[in-house]
Amino acid sequence: MNEKNIDWNDLKLFLAVAREGGLSAAAKSTQRSPATLGRRMYELERSMERELFIRHDRGYELTPEGKALLDELTLVEHQIHRQTTPTSQSARPLVKISAGTWTTLSLIKNLDMLAGSPPDILLRFVSAEKVLDISHREIVIGIRNQRPKEDSLVCRKLARVEFAPYATKSAPDFYIKVMADTPSARWIHNNISSNGIVCEVNTPRNSLDLALESKGIALLPTFIGDAQSQLQRVGNIVEELSHEQWLVTHHEDRYLPEVRRLIQRIGTALDQL
Known part of the structure; x- marks a missing residue:
């Protein structure tokens, strides 16, 4: 690699293209045109004698050498930030x-x-x-x-971490279903029929809130459920969710x-x- 031929400003542009995954998005953050960014990335690769990107119609994908450079520059960026941040901050x-x-x-x-x-x-x-x-x-x-x-x-x-069903003493025997891509949410989806669901929520925390309001059964980590004095276990630990x-x-x-x-x-x- 011929370091004398490297324009160090191109390394900043490389960070933008690598993080955004393409020229169009990087153009917005760098205030450079996609054509300029594309040309500068070719020049950087030629100066470093490395292939940094795999160019697709849908964007720029990093090669292994590109990923290594991104890691190295991210660390340098972090260290520079630490050194240049005022003491008060x-x-x-x-x-x-x-x-x-x-x-x-x-x-x-x-x-x-x-x-x-x-x-x-x-x-x-x-x-x-x-x-x-x-x-x-x-x-x-x-x-x-x-x-x-x-x-x-x-x-x-x-x-x-272990999971178990929790509810108050007066809660109905219906589960609160969480619409999220988590193992516990998938377990309820696969094991509890729609007739056994009282309602659906899109965030796990809302299932705890509803259980505390005696609205149904929430499938919770035991370290969360056991810490709630209003709740009690209403079933065994779900072993397949333990991790x-x-x-x-x-x-x-x-x-x-x-x-x-x-x-x-x-x-x-x-x-x-």
């Missing part, structure tokens, strides 16, 4: 955490411990049922239901002081569930 570094609805709820209840006393970390909770991209720093720490396979990620096993839980981060981010502190605190909070 960097006193509490921001750490983004992604987890499903129920784990996020438990983390929020432990906010004081996670943030530190006095607070030394600014936390951003990203509650999502889908897996967000840690390699490209969509989030810094993710709580996942499966052990990651990416070489760039490291993980720690947390407490095992391990993993705390995941990038292998380079784990050495950041704030990430190391937060990993320890999250582990303490979730291991007690």
Whole structure:
């Protein structure tokens, strides 16, 4: 690679094209025309002597070398941001955490411990049922239901999660169905007929809210259901929904002081569930 021929501004444009997945979307964020971006990406590939993209009609797909460059530049971008952030703003570094609805709820209840006393970390909770991209720093720490396979990620096993049906003593014998792509929602869809459903909701948290209002039966993690004094188990643990839980981060981010502190605190909070 001839570094003298690299226009370093092209690396910024590369980040935009790589993250947006194509020229048209990247053009909006960079204020450059798609034609200009296409030409600059060809020039970058020629200067670096690497094929960075597979070009499709529907967009730009990263090659393995393109993905490696994106990872490297993302880390550099993160480090530059840390070095150039004014001291007054960097006193509490921001750490983004992604987890499903129920784990996020438990983390929020432990906010004081996670943030530190006095607070030394600014936390951003990203509650999502889908897996967000840690390699490209969509989030810094993710709580996942499966052990990651990416070489760039490291993980720690947390407490095992189990599910059971919960309701109040006066609730009718009908389930609350969650319209979401989660194992527990699919279990209700596959095992409870429409005649056994009292209503449908589009977020898992609403099933807990309805159960607390004595409207029906909610299928909940035991660490959530057992913590509600108004609710009781109305059935056995659903063994097929039991799974391990993993705390995941990038292998380079784990050495950041704030990430190391937060990993320890999250582990303490979730291991007690």
